[in-house]
Amino acid sequence: MSTRQNSGITLTELMIATTIMAFVILPIFGLLNYTNRGTREQDAEGIAANLAKEEMNRLMFIISRENLLSGAGAPLEWSFGADYDIKGNKFSGEYTVYPFSNTELAFSIPKFVFHDPMNCSSGLETTPGTTLGTAQPMTIAEVYPDSAGLCRLADIKLVVKWRLPSGEYNEISQFELLARRAFLVKE
Amino acid sequence: MLKNKSKSRNGLALPLVLAFAVCIMIFTASLVYFRKESKQQNLTNIHFLQANFLAQSAIQMMMLKLSAFPQEACDAGVLSLGYCPFRGIIAGSGLNPSPGNANQQGLVDFYSDCSSESFPWKIPGITQSDWKFTTTNFKVISAYTNPDERQLVISAQTTAVGEATLHRGDMGVRKEEMIKTVKLTREN
Secondary structure, X not given: OHHHHHHHHHHHHHHHHHHHHHHHHHHHHHHHHHHHHHHHHHHHHHHHHHHHHHHHHHHHHHOOHHHHHOOOOOOEEOOOOOOEEEOOEEEEEEEEEEEOOOOOOEEEEOOEOOXXXXXXXXXXXXXXXXXXXXXXXXXXXXXXXXXXXXXXXXXXXXXXXXXXXXXXXXXXXXEEEEEEEEXXXXX | OHHXXXXXXXXXXXXXXXXXXXXXXXXXXXXXXXXXXXXXXXXXXXXXXXXXXXXXXXXXXHHHHHHHOHHHHHHHHHHHHOEOOOOOOOOOOOOOOOHXXXXXXXXXXXXXXXXXXXXXXXXXXXXXXXXXXXXXXXXXXXXXXXXXXXXXXXXXXXEEEEEEEEOHHHOXXXXXXXXXXXXXXXXX
């Protein structure tokens, strides 16, 4: 009699337990799916950041002036090509170059007011306050007229986007890097 | 005895299931937490890259200016140390300039316009205030005249700051500082 009663209770318990399990497990499966997709997205985002860094370093320090400036003003495909595949995820990037003209590059230059250096015979400056006048703007084109047409400074915008195998490129899965590159004067 | 033993098994399934459910919930919560952390780490990484390349942009501008106007940079450096820029630094002199001989304004004039404010981005469609860079300092750390080559040699340090604003994930503003040391020479 006692044993029979026990098995009845166990059945009720089992039913309650199954219901609790169902309420707990089912949402958790959804969460696991969400987390799994999230992990893949994070992974892709991390790879995209590394690729963007590599590409921007190439644009800033490796690619020649001629190659960088060819096609300036229009978006150009990055060096990895379209839909670059890593772990099944796809990565695309494009960069646009916006050059400055040398006449735009009017730098502020310290203006030295000449005085007889023999007044500073010891070598130390005797009139430090009056040796400098107001800084004057001067363009690179003025200082280097022979190479005035040569671009010395350019802005670069790199946009990198990524997608999972099952997804599409979208506004959220992308970011941009901006940088300015100089081409030094070697004259 | 048997009855007692059976009684002790009463309600065992329920606590077990509840304990299991709690464990699963903790596991899931930790998964969600780590996912959030990982997402934040990626954003931090991207934000760092943005600010770092902005600081690099300021250094690039400064390098361009130094290469285009080396004479002015050297003269400003010499004056900042307290020496007469029209004499340079006399080789072998044991002079000890005082702050009263020096004028830092030349260096300030030289570096202060190497910024995104003085030369705004040419990139259309961006918010200029989200992508800022500036050169914050330019100072001479050593200078001497090499008498054999009749050359003034100056080592100078440029400090630049990049400031990127990332709106995703409420990341806000990130600043990155970059320091570059350069050697400038001028024929005497």
